[in-house]
Structures are given as C-alpha cells and as structure tokens.
Amino acid sequence: AQKITQTQPGMFVQEKEAVTLDCTYDTSDQSYGLFWYKQPSSGEMIFLIYQGSYDEQNATEGRYSLNFQKARKSANLVISASQLGDSAMYFCAMREPFTGGGNKLTFGTGTQLKVEL
Amino acid sequence: GAGVSQSPRYKVAKRGQDVALRCDPISGHVSLFWYQQALGQGPEFLTYFQNEAQLDKSGLPSDRFFAERPEGSVSTLKIQRTQQEDSAVYLCASSPGQSLWETQYFGPGTRLLVL
Numbered sequence: 610a611q612k613i614t615q616t617q618p619g620m621f622v623q624e625k626e627a628v629t630l631d632c633t634y635d636t637s638d639q640s641y642g643l644f645w646y647k648q649p650s651s652g653e654m655i656f657l658i659y660q661g662s663y664d665e666q667n668a669t670e671g672r673y674s675l676n677f678q679k680a681r682k683s684a685n686l687v688i689s690a691s692q693l694g695d696s697a698m699y700f701c702a703m704r705e706p707f708t709g710g711g712n713k714l715t716f717g718t719g720t721q722l723k724v725e726l
Numbered sequence: 727g728a729g730v731s732q733s734p735r736y737k738v739a740k741r742g743q744d745v746a747l748r749c750d751p752i753s754g755h756v757s758l759f760w761y762q763q764a765l766g767q768g769p770e771f772l773t774y775f776q777n778e779a780q781l782d783k784s785g786l787p788s789d790r791f792f793a794e795r796p797e798g799s800v801s802t803l804k805i806q807r808t809q810q811e812d813s814a815v816y817l818c819a820s821s822p823g824q825s826l827w828e829t830q831y832f833g834p835g836t837r838l839l840v841l
Contacts, residue, residue, distance in 0.1 A: 640826055641826060642826045642827055644830075651834075652815060652835050653832060653834045653835070654769070654819075654832035655832075656829050656830075656831065659827070659829060661826070661827055700768050702768075704826050706826060712774075712824065712826055713759060713771040713774055713785075714759070714761075714771065714830060715771070716769050716770070717768055718767060718768050719767075719768050
C-alpha cells in the first residue's frame with residue numbers, strides 16, 4: 610500500500626499566483642515527520658519545509674507553507690507568489706521510525722510544477 | 727560549509743561490470759542514507775548507516791548491492807554484475823543525528839546507465 614500519495618502528476622500556475630500541491634499519507638505511528646523537497650531538472654533534492662506530527666501550527670518557510678490536516682492525513686504544500694524558478698518536480702515525503710533503530714524517508718511519486726508567464 | 731558530495735556524477739557501465747559509487751556526507755553527520763531514483767519516480771530507500779553501523783539494508787534490491795561506511799564518514803555503494811534494471815540515479819543523504827525531526831540533506835546524485 611502506498612504510504613505517500615501525490616495525485617497531481619502535473620500542475621500549471623501563472624507567475625505571481627499561489628499554487629497548492631496535494632499530499633496524503635498513511636501511517637499508524639503517532640510520531641512522524643513530513644517533508645517537502647524540490648527537484649529541479651538538474652537533479653539535486655532541495656529541502657523546502659518540514660512538519661512534525663505533534664506540531665500544532667502549520668509550518669511556514671518564506672513563500673512555502675504546509676497545510677497540515679492531521680485527521681485527514683494530508684500535508685499539502687502551498688507556494689505563494691510563484692516564480693519561474695519554482696518550475697520543478699516536488700516530492701512529499703514522510704519520515705517514520707522503524708525497528709532496529711533509525712528511520713528513513715518514504716517519498717511520493719511527485720508533482721511536476723510548471724510556472725508560466 | 728560543504729554539502730553532501732557524490733562521485734562520479736555520471737557512470738556508464740556495460741552489463742556485468744561492477745561499479746562503486748562514493749558519498750561524502752556533511753562533516754559530523756551521524757546518519758547516512760542511500761536512495762535509488764528510477765526515471766520519473768520518487769527516490770526509494772536502499773540502506774541506512776548510523777556512524778559505521780549499517781542498521782537497515784532492507785531496501786537493497788538484491789545481493790548484488792553492497793554498501794559500507796567503514797569509518798563512519800565516507801560511504802560506498804557497490805553494485806556487482808550490473809544489470810540494465812540498475813540504471814537509475816543513486817542519491818546519498820545525511821542528517822546530523824537520527825531524530826525524526828531532522829532534515830536529510832541530499833547530494834547531487836550519481837546517474838548510472840547500464841548498457
């Protein structure tokens with residue numbers, strides 16, 4: 610069963626507009642972390658924003674905010690005032706503990722965002 | 727400060743060749759992860775090190791894949807007898823500790839093409 614679901618393979622947004630990228634997750638753990646990464650065509654994974662399962666307030670980092678709805682198990686990324694440089698693949702990921710120590714990230718399939726003039 | 731570095735950035739191998747991919751994590755980072763990213767997909771977990779200990783290798787697809795981190799810093803992912811299905815980008819990431827709340831910082835990846 611997929612743990613991270615991103616239902617939008619591709620999204621278009623006009624420059625200076627806001628866009629929401631959807632992410633739902635599945636876990637039975639009470640403690641987990643949710644992350645969003647940006648992957649431009651050059652290939653590097655760039656960390657954008659983090660939300661902990663116990664955080665009561667939605668995370669914000671500059672133009673990025675995370676709309677965290679724990680009961681619905683959703684962690685949507687909102688990008689405000691889109692810029693041409695925001696065109697990239699965006700991945701939602703969850704970090705959860707596993708037995709034996711440590712933890713790992715489980716990624717969704719990504720959303721390709723294209724910002725247009 | 728220096729980020730995570732990986733070498734080589736690109737590798738072309740003939741089917742059946744052995745390859746070794748190197749990862750230099752951020753200095754002092756305890757945790758090191760390897761992920762495999764197939765074309766058009768999200769990264770998938772391969773293995774995890776805490777210092778020199780390999781605590782999880784459940785994601786390694788076969789016994790042809792082997793990873794080590796002998797001194798708790800640099801790590802090498804080795805693939806023996808490469809197959810075409812091994813073609814992918816191999817990403818290395820590190821984090822300061824092992825907390826769920828810590829960000830994993832990724833290197834630029836090694837793009838492996840097996841012919």
